[in-house]
Amino acid sequence: MSDKNKNEPHEREEYMRESTDNLDRPPERKEGLEEPKVKEMNKIKIGVVIFVVIVLIILVLGISFDLFGLMD
Numbered sequence: 100m101s102d103k104n105k106n107e108p109h110e111r112e113e114y115m116r117e118s119t120d121n122l123d124r125p126p127e128r129k130e131g132l133e134e135p136k137v138k139e140m141n142k143i144k145i146g147v148v149i150f151v152v153i154v155l156i157i158l159v160l161g162i163s164f165d166l167f168g169l170m171d
Contacts, residue, residue, distance in 0.1 A: 161167050 162169065
């Protein structure tokens, strides 16, 4: 019994040292909510802009040359 009591403070100090050492390192596996990984859609955005510009050009040319029969 006396050996156990002598070793207990030493074991307690060692345990506390190990637990405080682990606080400095981030956990290997994150717990809780994480931000979702989102891919950038640059190619799609550029394609949409080009499509809108082309449609606007067709509308302006169609109205100016009276292709839709609006100016009678």
